[in-house]
Amino acid sequence: MTGGGRAFVTGISGQDGRYLAERLLGEGVEVHALAHDLEPLPDLPGVELHRGDLTAVEEVRALLVDLAPDEVYNLAALSSVARSWEEPDLTARVNGLAAAGLLESALQVQDKLGRPVRFVQASSAEIFGQPDRSPQDESTPVRPVNPYGAAKAYAHLMVDVYRRRDLHAVSAILYNHESPHRPPEFVTRKITSTVAAIAHGRAETLALGNLEARRDWGWAPDYVDAMVRAVRADVPRDYVVATGVSRSVRDFVAAAFARAGISDWQPLVSVDPEFVRPADPTELVGDASRARTLLGWSPTVGFDELVGRMVDADLARD
Ligand code: GDP
Numbered sequence: 001m002t003g004g005g006r007a008f009v010t011g012i013s014g015q016d017g018r019y020l021a022e023r024l025l026g027e028g029v030e031v032h033a034l035a036h037d038l039e040p041l042p043d044l045p046g047v048e049l050h051r052g053d054l055t056a057v058e059e060v061r062a063l064l065v066d067l068a069p070d071e072v073y074n075l076a077a078l079s080s081v082a083r084s085w086e087e088p089d090l091t092a093r094v095n096g097l098a099a100a101g102l103l104e105s106a107l108q109v110q111d112k113l114g115r116p117v118r119f120v121q122a123s124s125a126e127i128f129g130q131p132d133r134s135p136q137d138e139s140t141p142v143r144p145v146n147p148y149g150a151a152k153a154y155a156h157l158m159v160d161v162y163r164r165r166d167l168h169a170v171s172a173i174l175y176n177h178e179s180p181h182r183p184p185e186f187v188t189r190k191i192t193s194t195v196a197a198i199a200h201g202r203a204e205t206l207a208l209g210n211l212e213a214r215r216d217w218g219w220a221p222d223y224v225d226a227m228v229r230a231v232r233a234d235v236p237r238d239y240v241v242a243t244g245v246s247r248s249v250r251d252f253v254a255a256a257f258a259r260a261g262i263s264d265w266q267p268l269v270s271v272d273p274e275f276v277r278p279a280d281p282t283e284l285v286g287d288a289s290r291a292r293t294l295l296g297w298s299p300t301v302g303f304d305e306l307v308g309r310m311v312d313a314d315l316a317r318d
Contacts, residue, residue: 003046003101003168004028004029004030005029005030005070005071006030006031006032006067006068006069006070006071007019007024007029007030007031007032007069007070007071007073008032008033008034008063008064008067008069008071008072008073008318009024009031009032009033009034009047009072009073009075010033010034010054010073010074010075010076010102011074011075011076011077011122012033012034012035012042012044012047012075013035013036013039013040013041013042014076014077014079015035015177015181015182015183015220016075016122016177016223016224016227017033017042017075018044018180018181019181019221019224019252020073020075020224020227020228021033021044021046021047021124021218022044023221023225023228024228025046026049026174028234029071030048030270031046031047031048032047032048032049032050032078033047033048033049033050034049034050034051034052034054034063035049035050035051035052036051036052036053036054037051037052038054038118040264046070046206047244048071048308050063051311054057054076054094054098054102055093055094055097055101056065056099056287057095057098057102057104057105060098060101060102060105061101061104061105061108063107064102064105064106064108065108065109065112066189068109068113069109069117070116070117070118070269071117071119071120071231071232072102072106072117072118072119073116073120073122073227073231074099074102074119074120074121074122075122076094077094077095077122077152077186078090078091078094078099078148078255080148080185080186080247081126081146081148081149081259081277082153082185082277083096083147083148083185084146084147084148085147085277085278088147091148091151092147092150092154094149094151095148095152095154095155096150096151096152096154096155097154098138099121099154099155099158099159100154100155100158102119103119103121103158103159103161103162103167103169104162104295106119106162106167106169106272107162107165107167110167111250113168116168116206117167117168118169118170118231118232118236119162119168119169119170119231120157120169120171120172120227120230120231121155121156121159121168121169121170121171121172121294122169122172122174122227123152123155123159123171123173123174123285124148124149124152124173124174125173125174125176125216125240125242125284126143126144126146126148126149126152126284127142127149127152127153127156127173127176128140128143128144128284129143129144129145129146129149129151130145130279131143131284134246134285135216135242135244135287136284136285136286136287137240137286137287137290138173138237138239138240138290142156142157143201144284145261145279146258146279147199149213155171156171156173156238159171159238160238163208163236167236168231168236169236170229170230170231170233170236170237170238170239171238171239172223172226172230172238172239172241173238173239173240173241174223174226174227174241175215175216175217175218175240175241175242175243175284175285175286176188176215176216176217176218176284177217177218177219177220177222177223177241178217178218178219178220178306178310179219179220179221179309179310180309180313181220181309182220182310185210186275187202187208187249187252188252188307188310189314190206190208191206191208191249191252191256192256192307192310192311192313192314193314194206194258194318195259195260195262195311195314196260196311196314196315196317197255198260198262198268199260199261199262199315200315204268205268205269205270206253206268206269206270207269207270207271207272207274207275207304208249208253208269208270208271208272208275209249209271209272209273209274209275209276209277210249210271210275210276210277211248211249211250211253211269211271212248212249212250213248213249213283214246214247214248214249214283214284214285215246215247215249215284215285216242216243216244216245216246216247216284216285216286217243217247217252217303217306218241218242218243218299218301218306219299219300219301219306219309222299222301223241225297226239226241226288226291226297227241228296229291229296229297230291230295233295237290237294238294239288239290239291239294240286240287240288240290240291241286241288241291241297242285242286242287242288243286243288243299243302243303244285244286244287245285245302245303246283246284246285246287247303251303252307253265253269255303255304255307255308256307256310256311259307259308259311260311260315
């Protein structure tokens with residue numbers, strides 16, 4: 001769907017929503033997006049914003065029928081694992097039930113119009129929980145260990161249910177993906193913003209949780225690119241989207257301080273039990289072979305470059 005067509009995007013004010021909107025608008029796609037009443041409207045010229053709550057399934061369905069989009073991107077989510085422990089029921093409604101409602105709406109639009117509606121669900125590596133194999137791929141058992149992962153797992157399974165009903169639905173199992181637009185409740189941005197503050201003399205220490213946790217961190221615009229490729233592929237399938245390389249929180253901290261020109265960083269970092277999670281996947285690393293082979297996708301930004309871009313952006317902000 002290039003040079004025309006209409007897309008409907010949820011989660012427009014998040015990191016990925018912004019990159020996706022820029023990408024689609026650049027292709028000449030008409031972009032409609034749902035923005036929650038409580039959130040400030042994102043500054044995205046060219047995007048048609050519709051106020052609404054994704055958990056109000058019937059209202060969103062009426063909107064979708066009215067808009068009749070060609071592609072639906074479900075990016076909306078309570079996106080923090082940490083917050084999902086504080087609000088497990090809201091997490092279930094937004095990350096799980098609302099996705100199911102949107103899939104049903106897409107199918108109804110498809111049936112009504114008599115032409116395909118394509119759907120992509122932004123799923124998450126957290127659906128695998130504490131996997132016994134590494135790296136994970138599309139055949140890894142879904143066994144989440146936190147409320148965020150469990151709600152995302154339900155949405156992920158529902159994509160397959162609707163695919164069996166002939167909806168062109170795909171689930172992109174996204175590993176952690178970062179950028180200067182990542183909010184600071186995520187460890188990467190927390191690290192880069194605090195390192196920048198320390199470099200500018202505005203903070204003294206960086207307090208973190210588990211420094212040994214390992215993640216497969218990629219560049220957010222690459223993950224948006226993978227979602228677009230996945231939803232437009234001829235055959236709808238699920239795809240792991242990952243770099244295949246895992247690094248520890250400690251590695252991220254070291255790279256961030258190095259970028260800011262601070263070599264003796266150990267005394268500046270402390271471990272605070274407040275930030276240690278009750279159940280935390282200690283290693284998540286994805287095998288994106290299917291996306292590489294079938295979609296021609298590959299990550300364009302490596303770990304050091306990713307950390308560098310985030311630190312530079314935070315240094316320039318301060
Ligand atoms: P997540 O993988 O979606 O939960 O992304 P986060 O960026 O929130 O967390 C990534 C990893 O960093 C997890 O294993 C956390 O336990 C670990 N971590 C260590 N210290 C912190 C911290 O201070 N804040 C956050 N958010 N995560 C931390």
